[in-house]
Amino acid sequence: MAKTKEHMNLAFIGHVDHGKSTLVGHLLLQAGAIAEQQLADGENKFRFVMDKLGEERERGVTIDLAHAKFETPKYEFTIVDCPGHRDFVKNMITGASQADAAVLVVSIDDGIMPQTKEHAFLARTLGINQLIVGVNKMDLVNYDEGKFNDLKAEVSDLIKTVAYKPDDINFIPLSAFEGDNITTASDNTPWYKGPSLVEALDTFTAPEKPTNLPLRVPIQDVYSITGVGTVPVGRIETGIMKKGENVIFEPAGVTGEVKSIEMHHEMLDMAEPGDNVGFNVRGVGKNDVRRGDVAGHTDNAPTVAKEFTAQIVVLQHPGVITVGYTPVFHCHTAQVACTFLELVNKMNPATGQVDEENPDFLKTGNAAIVKVKPTKPMVIEKIKDIPHMGRFAIRDMGQTVAAGMCIDIVPAK
């Protein structure tokens, strides 16, 4: 019957004017995902479709396209074209849709822009380990190999700063507008010997569900349900929860036995990463646990941090960040004010080198290592141990001022 290709979520990141949407559109068209659009026999079907969408503003169609799937020989992909504005960063960090791989789009005429740097950092923060760099708008520079190589070198330096290995990454010269190197090798770039975008997508490795990591369930809400008892609700981020197991909620420190688990109103014997579940726990009252707590197994409890060290990037701040600054950290379902204890060093985002030890302040655009102290107990994990639980957005004055990841922890106990 139906083929069962493995599924991957593919994020398109980079500056909003670098042709991401056109590239996504072209990919969907060439992969057949927009075939339903009653294409006329226009010479350039792609432009026709884009114009048509633009003119008619057919909501249903554009929204369906934003959630469309397409297939390569090996995988089925869903594309997420990431928003450009910084006010969406919090949603990307705490949201449910985990990208498995990303295409970083950089246009050859503009080169690296601040948003390119931010998105490279965010991709790392979001735990995206597999990357392709699409060097777009090659038609604007007559497919010049030298210009491509120059930008490739610059982007290589940039992504090294967030621990990507440029040697393992495909850099592809593209023209999303003309369709070069999207599905097949383009005659316009005879000097390019690498894979097309679609061929490169098939070199990705399918994600495995993080079932081998310790159980972590950030609690979204807690209910007391008549005839059932206390029911915390949340999404399993990592690990497996089974009926009959003992779980602990941190930082609350209370423990109980999982009596039953439900998802979509159906009983489950076990739940795995990605499942949105409610589970009835015996021995825990509704008021013992709250949103922001994290459930884990009693023998491998969630880490409560007394202090932690983080790598952050300042996205937008009207002033400067100094020691003593106490904004709110949004980490999984928790929101906790944390005080900056120490600015350890400031890095040059272009090279990853330390620019300054113990700087006096940080401002917009800076990347830095900092030490912070939560004003009340909070659960956070090292990004290298449990990536899903180690990232956060920093909010202040109604803005997302920074984003970051936890690299070290001083546990509270």
Added chain:
Amino acid sequence: MGEVVATIKLMPESPDVDLEQIKKDVEAAIPEGTELHKIEEEPIAFGLVALNVMVIVDDGEGGTEAAEANFAKINDVSNVEVTDVRRLM
């Protein structure tokens, strides 16, 4: 500037809330500059049903914040969480 489609999940106060009333309140709580696309029910567990509200906002300052703030004030809504954001072509 472009537009973003966001999915905002509203958790109910209890299994006994009037979902139809919440849907009406959501429609009335759509802020200026935000467009409601659709509301879907998502059964969670033990009778609890969440509402996934899909809205379209500009890819610009503020993002989904006005919508989140308005939805959080709706009666019988316990909390509000943005679960997905993506740009429209």
